[in-house]
Amino acid sequence: MVATEKPGNYQVVGTRPIRHDGTDKVTGRAGYGADYQAAGMLFGRVLRSPHAHARIKSIDTSKAEALEGVRGVITNADFPQPDDSQVEIGEGATTSARWMLDNVLAGEKVLYTGHAVAAVAATDPHIAEDALDLIEVEYEVLEPVMDVREAMDENAPVLHDFLRTEQIASAFGPGDMVGQKPTNVAKYLEFKAGDADAGFEEADVVVEREFTTTMAHQGYIEPHNGSAFYNRDGHITIWSSTQGAFGVRDMTAGLLQVPVSQVTCEPVEIGGGFGGKIGIYLEPLAALLSKQTGKPVKFTMTRQAVLEATGPTSGTYMRVKVGAKNDGTLTAAHVYLVFEAGAYPGSPMGAGAMCALAPYQVPNAHVEGYDVVLNKPKVAAYRAPGAPASEYAVESVMDEVAQQLELDPMDFRLKNAAVEGSRRPDGAVYGVIGNEEVMEVVKSSDHYRSELQGENRGRGVAMGFWFNVGMESSAYASVQADGTVSLSLGSADIGGTRASIAMQLAETLGISAEDVKPQVVDTDSVGYTMVTGGSRTTFAGGWAAYESAMDIRRQMEERAAAIWDVDRDQVSYSDGGVNGPADDDGNARSMTFKELAGQLAGSGGMIQGRADVNSMEAGPAFAGHIVDVEVDPETGKVDILRYTAVQDAGTAIHPSYVEGQIQGGVAQGVGMALTEEYFYAPDGRLLNSSLLDYRMPTALDLPMIETHIVEVPNPGHPYGVRGVGEVPIVPPAPAIANAIADAIGLRMRDLPMSPRAMLEELLPDEG
Amino acid sequence: MQALKVVRPTTIAEAIEQLNEGGDGARPLAGGTDVIVIARARVRDIDVLVDVKQIPELTAIEWDPDSGLTIGAATPCYELYGNADVVQNYPAIIDSATLIGGTGIQGRASFGGNLCNSSPSGDTIPTQIVLEGVANIAGPNGERSVPVEDFCTGPGRNVLGQGEFVVSISFPAPDASGGARFLRFIPRNEMDIAVCNAASAVKLDGDTVRWARVSIGAVAPTPLLVQGAADALVGKPLTDETIEAAAEASKDAATPIDDMRGSIKQRKHLSAVLTRRTLQQAARRARGEDIPSVGGH
Amino acid sequence: MVATDKPAYRVIGSRPVRPDGADKVTGRARYGADVLLPGMLYGRVLRSPHAHARIVRIDTSKAEALDGVRAVASWDDLPPKNWDELPNLGEGAAETRWMARNVFASDKALYKGHAIAAVCATDPHIAEDALGLIEVEYEVLPPLLDVREAMDPNAPLLHDDLYTTDLSGGGTSDEPTNIGKHLEFRSGDIEAGFEEADIVVDREFETSMAHQGYLEPHNGTAMWSEDGELTVWNSSQGPFVVREQLHMLLDLPLSKVKVVPMEIGGGFGGKIPVYMEPMAAILSKKTGRPVKMIMTRQEVLEATGPTSGTWVRAKIGATNDGRIVAAEIELAFEAGAFPGSPFSAGALCALGPYDIENQRVEGWDVCVNKPKVAAYRAPGAPATAFAVESVLDELAELLERDPIDLRLQNAAREGTRLSDGTPLPVVGNIEVMERVQGSEHYRSELQGENRGRGVAMGYWRNGGMETSAHAAINQDGTINLVVGTVDIGGLRATHSMQLAEALGLEYDDIRPQVVDTSAVGRSSVTGGSRSTFAAGWAMHELAQDLRTQLEARAAQIWGVERDEVSYGDDAVVRGPEAEDGSERSVSFKELAGQLYGSGGMIQARADVSPTTVGPAYAGHVVDVEVDPETGKVDILRYTAVQDVGKAIHPSYVEGQLQGGALQGIGMALTEEYFYDDDGVMRNSSLLDYRMPTALDTPMIDAVLVEVANPGHPYGVRGVGEVPIVPPLAAITNAIHAATGVRMQKLPASPRAVLNELLSEET
Amino acid sequence: MTDRMIVSATINGEPLEFLADQRDSLLEALRERIGLTGTKEGCNDGNCGACSVLMDGRLVNSCLVMAAEVEGADVTTVEGLATEDGLIPLQQAFLEEAALQCGICTPGFLVASKALLDANPNPTEYEARYWLAGNLCRCTGYDKIIRAVLKAAEA
Structure with a gap:
């Protein structure tokens, strides 16, 4: 597959049609998961652990069951008990069914505050809530492990007796069991390129720094939900706002140990996911309670439960050491990453390790990563999982190295920029990438070239990388007699993918985007389609749309040949229609798509x-961000004055939606950088589990975000698409940190760079 | 359904007051199988339905071997054929109760409602007439009793005045030498309006008819008590000839109309056929033979 | 494709539980009337009290002013457009202009119950109240109710723009008329044929309009979104056909209309046209809210399409040795208010079971002031078969022949030309007759007074038409199957069974579902005895597509050539021996588990429009007892024999035979449209429109004959329609055997039979 | 004019209060106010049985019951037949005997058949046909329905 040779010469790609689901979404008619209603529906609620680490000695649900209106109460023991085999959960990651079940409802131990212990279904939501108080759980409280480095200590309390360290060779590959003793270190990863020690020897300047970040939540406005009906013939239907209906189907079937064909996941709209709505929390509870009660059961989470008990991204401890020659050439880098996995193994440490040095050619590199369990919620994917942390550390150090070498930070980066053919420390070799192009656009941008005036103001830049993924997508397209095409998709549409996929089908057929009617259908109605996530949906979904359009084109050629009674190979599809040999009178034979569609029946x-x-x-994505900040030295508060995001999108199918992805990613990155954090008490209680205290940026906290879309087509996609959704969250934290350093000379190495943290640094120690 | 209210009195006095207040627009609601359909079709102006089933007297069944049977006007058919006293002593009541509508209708429909609906084809009315039923009426001017044969005055019309309603229907105790039977003719085997229906009751002295009543329905503006049929039988032996004479009397009494449910010719003919058949079977019951009603009852 | 010569199927012929079964016995299955949407309005329809009237004025202002009323719609709200397009509705064509005028009366109301205006309100009761506030001024015209009177050139006209179209090539009439269409089939020399006959029977027959009587009233819920997209939820026999009608009536592109097929509570042909859907759509457009409309039963009976009342003359001549040498059939069918009766199908089916050299069949499609007829199970055939089978019974009696012997002697077989000249393919006509004759029922002795036995044959051509489907393999080796034909009586099961058979899988491995018009290719209606037939072809194609892709994948995994790999009927894919001599094979389930990692999952799609339809023949035997005093006919015993080609799910095939037979029994004995002189239907309720209850029929023995259709992968013929054809004559022939009376007008109600019996006496 | 009232009843074992119009029938209240759409409307005048429900254990046509009348009553609809253990034998028999085609009359037949078997656990064919004569079916010819009911009675 080669990219089409004339980017920008498209009819549909690159235009900005209104999304097909738009009207429903502005009129309130779009049905999200929590909007599910059914007669006789029961309401589910979850009892959650007050302790961060405790052994469950007993659970007595009898009083709850006796409460009038309560129809079912379940605990972990009500599920078929799984073996420890691994199951795939999307984005290539795997977990064990045992861990998945224990995270859905705690098994022998509760491992974080908010860990689900039991679930109730009742005729009324208030009754279900009342019933929670009647469930008696006897806990043996254990010492919690809350710090990731302490968790690695061999004397630390161990969360899982059976856990042994596994060494892995790549982010998603299998590994070898290397540990002998119970441990909290689930995985260890190491990449080596060249000879790092020798490289540092060569360096004129070496900077080594330590960094930490806290857990941060995706913060989607829609809480998790899951409704299920277990029919009398054993068929389970699930309504859930999820990034991946097929994943929900497969995981629920796995936990209930039924064939996947016995589960249908209905495509309801989803109110944000960012990676956090790939895993399952409520769906199996609803399904099992529905099985027990014979009625549909609906669960919705409280915001507190979302923050305490769904998957934020990892908090981290990192050490980065970079060496460079005086001419700015990088000689060596060492990256040491410790990622919080939460209660069960599976942090994005591997992805963080892959991305850490990705924008650069580093001849000698050593990257180490650790995946460590501790008494916090099991982390989930969050937009470019792992990369914001590791690249925050690297880009901060790069900035410092450039500063020490007295080089323009973009010149320094450009000098070392990875290009086509460069090999990353994890071994991957780049194809066509837009890294240098992005850097050049940053450097030549009006923002970068403008003068920044005023006191306590500073400018920072940073690069970001995300590899993007492809994986499975399917599409089914049906030609209608009026020349339109109905397109069935299996990808949840979170931000306009109905439109961006439909546009690629339209482009391939030479018809308008409006003539394609995309819809997201349930898991029984379309082929297997992976999650909407990993920046893959427009890429892979678009490819599937392209292939299905090519399938239609072939058939239309055949049909036209039959209608004209000419040889099949004398007919070709181009320019939105079929063209055949001239007829006996010498007139060209051709039919538009619409004309032929009308004749099909x-x-x-x-x-x-x-x-x-x-x-x-997939086509890797690079981003370069520029930010101007002003720091109030008396309060430590950082204001964003101006923000510019440059990114290689490959081809922007729908530029508005690409811009939207970039801007949304930036805002989340700004939140991670400045205000968002998981604030735990020493006993493991999350102290800020509300949207008041978990401070996501408001409209007043951000300026307009300028976007520059660079288009270096991905040769591995029919329209040159790269994923665009994830990489924009990567540069903001280091860009802002670098801007703060530029403004007031202070290097912030812990996230978030909150006013309080800033003041801690700015104010003299009181001793 | 026209706009209306449903009220649910618990005493006869309360019901009288509500019916009286409601005037022409107030109608008692018993089983509802007719009145709800009428209100829904906006056939008649109804703005209050007085649900009389919360009044204990309206759903009571009282049986005494000497004084006979009193059934609350709103007692559903289902209760009647579930009641051993009624089953044993008034098989003709069961004939009617098991013929009305289908099982679901019988779960609601009542003898009182059927009477008050006053349809010419009401399938309980001939039975009530030949069993010498009396409608016990309550109203603003006190109580009164009207023999069932005098109750209906025209299609959908009857003797009830403003504020009045039927509380119960009383039947005298059966005679050991008596028997009664109700039959109707419909094109289907259930769920239909009678093309013609008939009930006969006889009391026998050996082969001689001591007393008889014949009533036919759906062949005149109201169900008819056919005096001529009784006259053809009483004091005479029960033979094919006397039965035929009674049947002819019914045929003569019938003044049916032609409509989609039946023709004049057909209805007059059936008046005779059903009179004959009910008389024959009433006599067999009088002689102690067990002739089941439909549905195995 | 030739019929399979190995009848040893694994799945076909078994009797699994239908996939939608649990939903349907727990009340969870969602039918059209079950749609509940937030903010939904309820619509009601004002209908004409007159059978024929000019609409002088409609004043909706008072209704619009009623608190809670949100909009009123009438004819003027249909988009102005060219109404001359001819949509194909699956079981015959209809002109859009007639369709539009049936949705809302334009300048005239043409039957009692004709829709005049529709109202929507926040509450169903309010919508109903509002109807009473609409003022309509009518100029009442005399109604035309008799089909032969309507044919009179001097009869008043229903339409001033209706001209007779001659389907036999005679062009179009010059003057407006009530006759929509005319046709004539001729073969041989009819005059010479009757000359040759030793005996000729010439009789006239009449049938009344009869309704399909589905238990679920018509419904339609519409949401016309602000972006111009119309979504309609309804119970119909074909969502694509509903979409096409809405496209034409509302002048909307097809792609702007999505029809979501809800479960359907019976159709029998009557749920192909739209009634409430366009009204709901217009009201939704006016209000911006979803609008639900459900018909009352009275509206269903008065204003949806029953089948035609008919007049049929059958004249048949035979030689003394029983050879039928000539047949002449004339038929006039009531079309109702607009042209389009099933008279041509009736004409074609009249003589379908017989090989008659000299014949002439002539028919007329005639408008009268009654509801526009719709398809009803073998549309047209019951009426003409009633006439022909009655005359044959009389001929057999006159010739002193066993009625089946006479029929066997003249039976149509492969190659026999139908009245329209088309030759029959392989058919089971003779096999059915022989099975009837050899049946225990036919050979048993019927004892008792006033009892009689009758037999009759029936023929129906069956349909093919378009079916589309797609399927996706799951990683556990199950298959999700998507179809566009609605499941009225078990189609999900028969689709799944045929796909399972085609792939060597189990029934439970297939998960079928019916989806909306935007999620599958165009599929025609469930009707015309086409659905299981065409489904078989679609499943066959899907299976071929899946097999090909699976073979390619296995070849890729093994690193061998594509053509070295084959998918076996045991669902095992086999390749060449490996280098070490071991066998290369992988089961469907194993391979399904490897798809994801080897290039992705596999989907297939099929779109078929088969023409290799297998005609169906049925022969019924019935014993009746007639009460000579009341004229009431009781069915004592009933046997229905039918060539089904191949019974995919025998229970469901039996169910079709039993259901069809009972509808025929209803037509024969109790069901009729009873009009008064003003054209008002007097029996528009299920109380007085007397469909048989459980108490009106005995068990119906269904005998399946399987003469495989060579034009189908599994030999399937359609089964749904032909069983309604024989009952009418079988029963009247039995009544004749019991009483000596020949009923030539249906229904043979107690009133009618009694009338005959009483006139015989006098 | 709408005139609303609050009705308290037990529906399928669950105590329930619902808002209904004074002129709502039980059928309308079940379907449009409560959302229990399993009970079907076929004729709305008591002549088809599709809307059959049990009211205080007794078989009734819900179209001929006013919503106001169910105050304090115990109503069972088709949705209330299956138990926590699954389908009742009657429902299973309907499936296995292919006793439904389009399925619209099925809820009414099931409820009526349940009432029959509660009252008469071993009905004859005639008794079953008589009891079910108030329920119209247009698809099956009744044959398989009657067989299913008799089979469930044996179970």
């Missing part, structure tokens, strides 16, 4: 196209 029936694509390759 009478000439052998309508036509459908279908495609399944499964690409393990």
Whole structure:
């Protein structure tokens, strides 16, 4: 597959049609998971652990069950008990069914505050809530492990007796069991390129720094929900706002130990995910309670539960050491990453390790990573999982190295920029990438070239990388007699992917975007489609749309040949229609798509196209951000004055939606940088589990975010698409940190760079 | 459904007051199988439905071997054929109760409602007439009793005045030498309006008819008590000839109309056929033979 | 494709529980009337009290002013457009202009119950109240109720723009008329044929309009979104056909209309046209809110399409040795208010079971002031078969022949030309007759007074038409199957069974579902005895597509050539021996588990429009007892024999035979449209429109004959329609055997039979 | 004009209060106010049985019951037949005997058949046909329905 040679010469790609689901979403008619209603529906609530670490000695649900209106109470023991085999959960990651179940409802131990212990279904939500108080749980409280470095200590309390350290060779590959003793260190990863020690020897300047970040939540406004109906024939239907209906289907089937064909996941709209709505929390509870009660059961989470008990991204401890020659050439780097996995193994440490040095050619590199369990919620994917932390550390150090070498930070980066053919420390070799192009656009941008005036103001830049993923998408397209095409998709549409996928189908057929009617259908109605996440949906979904359109084109050629009674190979599809040989009178034979569509019914029936694509390759994405800040030295508060995000999108299918992805990613990155954190008490209680105290940026906390879309087409995609959703969250934290350093000379190495943290640094020690 | 209210009195006095207040627009609601349909079809102006089923007297069944049977006007058919006293002593009541509508209708429909609906084809009315039923009426001017054969005055019309309603229907105790039977003719085997229906009751002295009553329905503006049929039988032996004479009397008494449910010719003919058949079977019951009603009852 | 010569199927012929079964016995299955949407309004329809009237004025102002009323719609709200397009509705074509005028009366109300205006309000009771506030001024015209009177050139006209179209090539009439269409089939020399006959029976027959009587009233819920997208939820026999009608009536592109097929509570042909859907759509457009409309039963009976009342003359001549040498059939069918009766199908089916050299069949499609007829199970055939089978019974009696012997002697077989000249393919006509004759029922002795036995045959051509489907393999080796044909009586099961058979899988491995018009390719209606037939072809194609892709994948995994790999009927994919001599094979389930890691999952799609339809024949035997005093006919015993080609799910096939037979029994004995002189239907309730209850029929023995259709992968013929054809004549023939009376007008109600019996006496 | 009232009843074992119009039938209240759409409307005048429910254990046509009348009553609809253990034998028999085609009359037949078997656990064919004569079916010819009911009675 080669990229089409004339980017920008598209009819549909690159335009900005209104999304097909738009009206429903501005009129309130779009149905989200919590909007599910059914007659006789029961309401579910979850009893959650007050302790961060405790052994469950007993659970007595009898009083709750006796409460009038309560129809069912379940605990971990009510599920079929799984073996420890691994199951795939999307984005290539795997987990064990045992861990998944124990996270859904705690098994022998509760491992974090908010860990689900029991679930109740009642005729009324208030009754279900009342019933929670009647469940008696006897806990043996254990010492919690709250610090990731302490958790690595061999004397630390161990969360899982059976856990042994596994050494892995790549982010998603299998590993070897190397540990002998019970430990909290689940995984260890090491990449080596060249000879790091020798490289540091070569360096004129070496900077080594330590960094920490806290857990941060995706913060989608829609709390998790899950409703299920267990029919009398054993068939389970699930309504859930999820990034991946097929994943929910497969995981729920796995936990209930039924065939996947016995589960249907209905596509309801989803109110934000950012990686956090791939895993399951409530769906199996609803399904099991529905099985027990014979009624549909709906669960919705409280915001407190969302923050305490769904997956934020990891808090981290990191050490980065970079060496460079006086001419600015990088000689060596050492990156040491420790990631909080939360209660069960599976942090994005591997991705963080892959991305850490990705924008650069580093001849000698050593990257180490640790995946460590501790008494916090099991982390989930969060937009470019792992990269914001590791690149925050690296980009901060790069900035300091440039500063010490007295080089323009962009010149320094450009000098060392990874290009096509460069090999990353994890071994991957780049194809066509837009890294240098992004850096050049940053450097030449009006923002970067403008003068920043005023006291306590500073400018920072940082780069970001995300590898993007492909994976499976399917599409089914049906030609209608009026020349429109109905397109069935399996990808949840979080931010306009109905439109961006439909546009690629339209482009391929030479029809308008409005003539394609995309819809997201349930898991029974379309082929297997992976999650909306990993910056893959427009890429892989678009590819599937392209292939299904090509399937239609082939059939239309055949049909036109039949209608004209000419040879099949004399007919070709181009420019939105079929063209054949001239007729006996010498007139060209051609039909537009619409004309032929109108003749299908009478000439052998309508036509459908279908495609399944499964690409393990995707076009990596690079971003470069520029930020101007002003720091109030008396309060430590950082104001964002101006923000510019530059990014290689490959091809921007729908530029508005690409801009939206970039701007949304920046805002989340700003939140991570400045205000968002998981604030734990020493006993493991989360102290800020509300949207008041978990401070996501408001409209007043951000300026307009300028975007520059660079288009270096991905040769591995029919329209040159790269994923765009994730990389924009990567640069903001280091860009802001670098801007703060520029403004007041203070290097902040712990996130968030909150006013309180800033003041801690700014104010003299009182001793 | 026209706009209306449902009120649910618990005493006869309360019901009288509500019916009286409601005037022409107030109607008692018993089983509802007719009045709800009428209100829904906006056939008649109804703005208050007085649900009389909360009044204990309206759903009571009282049986005494000497004084006979009193059934609350709103007692559903289902209760009647579930009641051993009624089953044993008034098989003709069961004939009617098991013929009305289908099982679901019988879960609600009542003898009192059927009477007050006063349809010419009401399937309980001929039975009530030949069993010498009396409608016990309560109203603003006190109580009164009206023999069932005098109750209906025209299609959908009856003797009830403003504020009045039927509380119960009383039947004298059965005679050991008596028997009664109700039959109707419909094109289907259930769920239909009678093309013609008939009930006969006889009391026998050996082969001689001591007393008889014949009533036919759906062949005149109201169900008819056919005096001529009784006259053809009483004091005479029960033979094919006397039965035929009674049947002819019914045929003569019938003044049916032609409509989608039946023709004049058909209805007059059936008046005779059903009179004959009910008389024959009433006599067999009088002689102690067990002739089941429909549905195995 | 030739019929399979190995009848040893694994799945086909078994009787699994239908996939939608649990939903349907727990009340969870969602039918059209079950749609509940936030902010939903309720619509009601004002209908004409007159059978024929000019609409002088409609004043909706008082209704609009009623608190809670949100909009009123009438004819003027249909978009102005060219109404001359001809949509194909699956079981015959209809002109859009007639369709539009049936949705809302334009300048005239043409039957009692004709829709005049529709109202929507926040509460159903309010909508109903509002109807009483709409003022309509009518100029009442004399109604035309008799089909032969309507044919009179001097009869008043229903339409001033209706001209007769001659389907036999005679062009179009010059003057407006009440006759929509005319046709004539001729073969041989009819005059010479009757000359040759030793005996000729010439009789006239009449049938009344009869309704399909589905238990679920018509419904339609519409949401016309602000972006111009119309979504309609309803119970219909074909969402695509509903979409096409809305596209034409509302002048909307097809792609702007999405029809979501809810479960459907019976159709029998009557749920192909739209009634409430366009009204709900217009009201939704006016209000910006979803609007739900449900018909009352009275509206269903008065204003949806029953089948035609008919007049049929059958004249048949035979030689003394029983050879039928000539047949002449004339038929006039009531179309109702607009042209489009099933008269041509009736004409074609009249003589379908017989090989008659000289014949002439002539038919007329005639408008009268009654509801526009719709398809009803083998549309047209019951009426004409009633006539022909009655005359044959009389001929057999006159010739002193066993009625089946006479029929066997003249039976149509492969190659026999139908009245329209088309030759029959392989059919089971003779096999059915022989099975009837050899049946225990037919050979048993019928004892008792006033009892009689009757037999009759029936023929129906069956349909093919378009079916589309797609399927996706799951990683555990199950398959999700998506279809666009609605499941009225077990189609999900028969689709799944045929796909399972085609792939060597188990029934439970297939998870079928019916989806909306935007999620599957165009599929025609569930009707015309086409659905299981066409489904078989679609499943066959899907299976071929899946097999091909699975073979390719296995070849890729093994690193061998594509053509070295084959998918076996045991669902095992086999390749060439490995280098070490071991066998390369992988089961479907194993391979399904490897798809994801080897290039992705696999989907298939199929779109078929098969024409290799297998005609169906049925022969019924019935014993009746007639009460000579009341004229009431009781069915004592009933046997229905039918060639089904191949019974995919025998229980469901039996169910079709039993259901069809009972509808025929209703037509024969109790069901009729009873009009008064003003054209008002007097029996528009399920109390007085007397469909048989459980107490009106015995068990119905269904005998399945399987003469495989060579034009189908599994030999399937359609089964749904032909069982309604024989009952009418079988029963009247039995009544004749019991009483000596020949009922030539249906229904043979107690009133009618009694009338005959009493006139015989006098 | 709408005139609303609050009705308290037990529906399928659950105590329930609902808002209904004074002129709502039980059928309308079940379907449009409560959302229990399993009970079907076929004729709305008591002649088809599709809306059959049990009211205080007794078989009734819910179209011929005013919503106001169910105050304090115990109503069972088709949705209330299956138990926590699954389908009742009657429902299972309907599936296995192919006793439904379009399924619209099925809820009414099931409720009526349940009432029959509660009252008469071993009905004859005639008794079953008589009891179910108030329930119309247009698809099956009744054959398989009657067989299913008799089979469930044996179970």
